[in-house]
Every structure is written in structure tokens, then in C-alpha cells.
Amino acid sequence: MTKFSKSNWLPMKLVENLSIVGEQLRLARLRRDLSIEQVAERAQCSRLTVAKLEKGLPTVSVGILCRILYALQLGDDILLLARDDKLGHVIQDIEVKNKKRASKK
Secondary structure: OOOEOOOOOOEHHHHHHHHHHHHHHHHHHHHOOOOHHHHHHHHOOOHHHHHHHHHOOOOOOHHHHHHHHHHOOOHHHHHHOOOOOHHHHHHHHHHHHHOOOOOOO
16 A cells, blocks of 8 residues: 555655655756756745755656756756656567457558
């Protein structure tokens, strides 16, 4: 059974992953010697929004995340999401093994 966070709408594993992503973004910002204000200005959002993302809060939109990644010169990292779909490939392979013949096209 999946354990949910206190807010009871996100599984704990997602809450943990968001926290890790937030920390990674914070470290990327610090490695570039940028303040939260500078990133917020470049991403055209508020300092509070950048801080929320760095804390791993799930309320920041995907669009803002993309703009912050872009501000940190990490815009292409969004392409890494779901790139290696191991489960999807396993399901697909099982279906292929069970087929007797190719589909008619």
C-alpha cells in the first residue's frame, strides 16, 4: 500500500523525490553563484516561487520549473523526464512475446 504525505494527496516517494530535485536545483544555483533573486528575475517569477521549488513544494507549475531550468542553463534537462521507460518496455516486450503474428496494416 502506498503511503501518502500529511497533505494526503502525494505519495511519500514523490514528496521525497521533489525534495531531492529542489536540493539539486539549489546546488545548481549556488554552483553558478546566483542568488534566488537573480534566478527569479531571469525566470520571470517571484523569489518565493524559486524558494518553494528549492524546498521541493509541489505547488510550482511545470512551466515555472522549465523557466527556472532555463535560467540555470539546464533547459534541456526537461527532456530527461520519462526518457528511460523501463516498465513500458517490459510491458511492450510481454505483449510482443504473446503475439502470434504481426498486426495488419
